[in-house]
Amino acid sequence: MDNKEYFHAVQIVEDNCTGCTSCVRVCATEAIRVRNRKALIDPARCVDCGNCVVACKFHAIIPKSDSLELINKFKYKVAIVSTSYFGQFSEDVSYEVAKQAIYELGFDQVEEEAMVTDFMIQMIRDYVRMHRNRRPILSSNCPTVVRLIQLKFPSLLPNIFHIEAPMSILTRYLRDKIQKEKGLKENEIGIFLIVPCPAHVTAVHQPEGAYKHLQDGAFAISMIYGKVHEHIKRLQNEPTPNIVTYPKGLTWALSGVQADLVDCEDIRALSANGIDNVIEILSRVEDHYLDQYDYIVLRSCTNGCVGGFFNVENPFVAMSRIKKMIKEGKDTPVNLKELEELYRAGEFDVAPLSPRPIMELDKDIKTAIVKMKQLNEILTTLPGLNCCACGSPSCYALAEDIVQGKATIDDCLVLLKRYTLESIQDDFLKKNKNKE
Amino acid sequence: MLDYAVAESDMAEFWYIRPGYEHAVQKHFKNQQEPEVSLESLIREKDFNEAGKGSAEVKNLLKRLGVNPDILRRIAVAAYEAEINVAAHSLGGAMLSNIYPDRIHMVFLDNGPGIADIEQAMMPGFSTADEMVRELGFGAGLGLPNIKKNTDALHIVSEAGDSTMLEFLVFFNNNGQ
Numbered sequence: 099m100d101n102k103e104y105f106h107a108v109q110i111v112e113d114n115c116t117g118c119t120s121c122v123r124v125c126a127t128e129a130i131r132v133r134n135r136k137a138l139i140d141p142a143r144c145v146d147c148g149n150c151v152v153a154c155k156f157h158a159i160i161p162k163s164d165s166l167e168l169i170n171k172f173k174y175k176v177a178i179v180s181t182s183y184f185g186q187f188s189e190d191v192s193y194e195v196a197k198q199a200i201y202e203l204g205f206d207q208v209e210e211e212a213m214v215t216d217f218m219i220q221m222i223r224d225y226v227r228m229h230r231n232r233r234p235i236l237s238s239n240c241p242t243v244v245r246l247i248q249l250k251f252p253s254l255l256p257n258i259f260h261i262e263a264p265m266s267i268l269t270r271y272l273r274d275k276i277q278k279e280k281g282l283k284e285n286e287i288g289i290f291l292i293v294p295c296p297a298h299v300t301a302v303h304q305p306e307g308a309y310k311h312l313q314d315g316a317f318a319i320s321m322i323y324g325k326v327h328e329h330i331k332r333l334q335n336e337p338t339p340n341i342v343t344y345p346k347g348l349t350w351a352l353s354g355v356q357a358d359l360v361d362c363e364d365i366r367a368l369s370a371n372g373i374d375n376v377i378e379i380l381s382r383v384e385d386h387y388l389d390q391y392d393y394i395v396l397r398s399c400t401n402g403c404v405g406g407f408f409n410v411e412n413p414f415v416a417m418s419r420i421k422k423m424i425k426e427g428k429d430t431p432v433n434l435k436e437l438e439e440l441y442r443a444g445e446f447d448v449a450p451l452s453p454r455p456i457m458e459l460d461k462d463i464k465t466a467i468v469k470m471k472q473l474n475e476i477l478t479t480l481p482g483l484n485c486c487a488c489g490s491p492s493c494y495a496l497a498e499d500i501v502q503g504k505a506t507i508d509d510c511l512v513l514l515k516r517y518t519l520e521s522i523q524d525d526f527l528k529k530n531k532n533k534e
Numbered sequence: 535m536l537d538y539a540v541a542e543s544d545m546a547e548f549w550y551i552r553p554g555y556e557h558a559v560q561k562h563f564k565n566q567q568e569p570e571v572s573l574e575s576l577i578r579e580k581d582f583n584e585a586g587k588g589s590a591e592v593k594n595l596l597k598r599l600g601v602n603p604d605i606l607r608r609i610a611v612a613a614y615e616a617e618i619n620v621a622a623h624s625l626g627g628a629m630l631s632n633i634y635p636d637r638i639h640m641v642f643l644d645n646g647p648g649i650a651d652i653e654q655a656m657m658p659g660f661s662t663a664d665e666m667v668r669e670l671g672f673g674a675g676l677g678l679p680n681i682k683k684n685t686d687a688l689h690i691v692s693e694a695g696d697s698t699m700l701e702f703l704v705f706f707n708n709n710g711q
Contacts, residue, residue: 253603381590385610458600463706464635466599467570474571 104141105304107162107296108151112136114158119486121150121159126373127249127456131499132489143456145245146297147373147398148407161296161408164315166322169204172288172314174280176272177205178265181212181351182294182403183319184423185416191330193423194341199329200292203322209272212347214264217434219359221261221441226365226392232257234368234383234391239263239350241301242398243376244451248306251380252453259393260307260448264350265291265298267446269312271437284311291316294351294406295399307448318408345427348420353402355421357395366390371397371405459501473497481512548652548690550682559687559703562639569632569639571595577620577627577644585621589613592631592640599633601706608684609638609704615677616642616700624698636707642700649692656682 117135129143130150137158139150151159169175177200187196200208226235238244238259247254262270269289276287291302293316302316349355357369368391370379376396382388399405404420405413440446459473460466476497483493488509490496499505508514551559573595575588593610601609613631620627620642627644649655656678682688685702692698 250597253607381593384593384607385589385614386607387614453603455600457594457597459598461600463599463601467633467635470571470595470599 104144105300106139106141106144106146107299107303108139108144108146108148109160109162110137110139111158111160114156116156116158117489118156119489120153120155122486122489122491124149124153125491126377127246128491128495130491131504142454143249145242145249145398146295146300147242147246148296149373151296152407161299161318163293163296163299163318163321163408164290166203166317166325168315169288169290173286174207174276174282174288175205176207176209176276176287176289177203177292178209178211178268178272178289178313179292180265180294180298180319180403181210181215181348181420182406182409182416183292184212184348185351185404185420186319186323186409186411187330187419189419189422191334192338193343193345193427194338195330195333196326197341197343198333198339199326200322202329202333203325205290207272207276209268210344210347211264211268211350212344213432214267214437215344215347215350215359216432217437218264218267218350219356220434221446222259222360222393223362223365225259225261226360230392233389234394235259236380236383237393237395237397238448240397240399240403241297241306242295242373243396244306245297245454246373246376246398247380248451248454249456250377251384252455254380254383255451255453257383258451260450261441262308262446262448263301266305266308266312267437270310270445271440273311275436288314290314292319292322293317294319294403294408296408297398298406307451309447309449319406320408320410323410342430343427344430344432345423346429348424348427351403351420352417353395353397355424356402357393360393360395365392367393367395369395369397371402372400373398459498469501473501476500476507479507479513480510483512485512487511545691545693546649546652547692548656548688550685550688552686555686555703555705558637558705562637562687562703567634569634571633573631573633575629577617577629577642579621579624579626581621582618585618586614588629589617592638595631595633596638605704605706609640612681612684612702612704613640615681616640616702619677619700620644627697637703637705639703640701642698644698646695646697648694648696648698649690652690652692 115136117132119132121137122130122132126147126149127143127145129140131138148161151161179200184193184196197208229235236257247258273287273289276282277284291298291313293299299316302313305312349359353371354369357367361367370376376398401413401417404416409416458466459469477494480493480497488496490499490505496505500507573592578584589610592613596606596609617629624644625646627642630641632639681702686705687703690700
């Protein structure tokens with residue numbers, strides 16, 4: 099295992115943690131343990147999926163994003179808004195007003211992920227056609243999915259779409275363009291993302307495979323929502339300004355619709371969302387049972403990015419609103435020539451992603467086998483209740499923790515109770531014998 | 535290796551050894567070494583909800599041992615195919631996985647009714663799967679050829695009207711050493 103320090107947007111507030119183990123049970127990568135009545139996240143295993151944030155009833159797991167004041171460090175401030183943002187408002191709020199409200203937060207320029215959706219679809223098709231020997235190609239937009247593959251499905255790393263996500267492509271494109279057009283230096287321009295999930299915050303602070311400096315920070319939709327809402331109330335009574343929108347590009351927030359767009363005569367696409375479904379699909383891909391697909395859209399959250407829990411609206415309601423906007427909106431044509439040139443020049447390429455093996459018991463297979471034998475032996479003594487009272491997610495995980503020196507058999511409360519009862523009985527019998 | 539009688543006349547047998555692996559395969563069957571770790575699971579007839587769980591379990595175990603990802607995928611495919619074969623075509627059976635430091639030996643034993651013609655069953659596209667199995671998306675006749683493609687040694691012994699034993703070996707190093 100490497101000793102790299104991992105940044106995570108999902109963090110534990112120790113003072114609020116009661117050690118209840120709710121988070122331990124729902125973690126998709128078994129990254130959480132309760133030790134000394136406090137939850138601890140293993141940074142090497144966490145994929146920022148956010149299951150634990152939802153499960154915690156004590157506000158002890160808080161997903162962090164940057165503070166909005168960060169933008170004041172820069173002379174020219176740019177926001178790139180995630181597509182799911184536009185599904186967060188009641189239907190009387192127009193697309194234009196929702197976008198205008200972001201300017202009001204203090205940005206000089208507001209751009210949308212949706213602007214490059216069409217371009218992304220073209221790139222995906224091109225990439226799939228160039229890599230026919232690597233079926234299926236797996237989408238790389240969801241940072242949780244990419245990290246999940248690095249952790250649990252390293253054999254599938256070559257199948258990942260090795261091209262930057264749309265918000266990063268825009269960042270690359272805008273940084274150069276603004277420098278040229280406005281005569282600014284690179285460090286005078288601050289480019290920020292408005293994101294639907296903590297995984298995107300993590301990806302901004304610790305991008306995987308990025309060749310160049312990308313964004314300067316990420317703000318949660320939920321964090322700016324209050325402020326944005328106030329601006330919207332005011333803006334709704336004012337004449338609508340001339341704001342460019344990209345309703346057709348909003349499909350990026352919906353994993354199913356995105357797969358439908360990539361799907362064409364020579365490309366078969368599949369879509370799966372929700373982290374448990376994603377894990378199941380990846381396991382099937384590993385078994386070569388989904389080789390009939392050329393491209394698979396994978397999103398950790400329900401319905402895609404609309405399900406990210408920095409959103410304030412329910413994922414199904416948000417999806418329905420976005421679908422309505424796509425249907426009713428008129429698209430602004432985007433000149434893709436410059437983007438295409440950058441793509442051809444390899445400017446959007448991602449460095450080959452490397453595995454983050456967490457599954458193996460040891461680097462050396464002989465030692466791993468010895469540990470596996472010990473693990474199996476310990477497992478036979480454990481009660482098999484998977485009660486989580488020890489602080490590990492299952493009896494198997496506790497056995498694994500014991501083998502790895504991270505826990506002891508005394509952590510099992512069921513066994514401890516059994517032994518205690520037995521020793522009390524023994525004492526009792528001894529005393530009776532002495533009396534006789 | 536499981537013992538079996540060779541004298542019976544209706545018995546069919548099939549052997550495949552990947553070229554270059556003859557010595558290693560021979561050594562495996564000759565030495566009858568005790569496996570380091572074993573896993574066993576039942577395979578129920580036509581239970582397609584459960585079928586595949588045994589091979590998934592083996593896959594997880596191999597990941598914990600740090601087996602090379604490409605070799606792991608070959609084992610996963612062969613194990614899954616063999617498990618589904620037992621569920622789809624037989625009256626049910628069991629699978630046994632024996633893990634050694636350098637290889638895995640998997641044995642699938644069913645309760646009948648046996649394969650009438652193994653050579654034919656090895657042909658890509660040949661299938662005896664019934665309607666129910668095909669409706670579930672299985673039975674495309676790719677099972678056995680797919681197992682052969684992914685293993686270093688494959689051995690099938692079957693008796694018409696009786697049980698079938700399928701066993702295969704996959705080495706963790708690409709050269710079988």
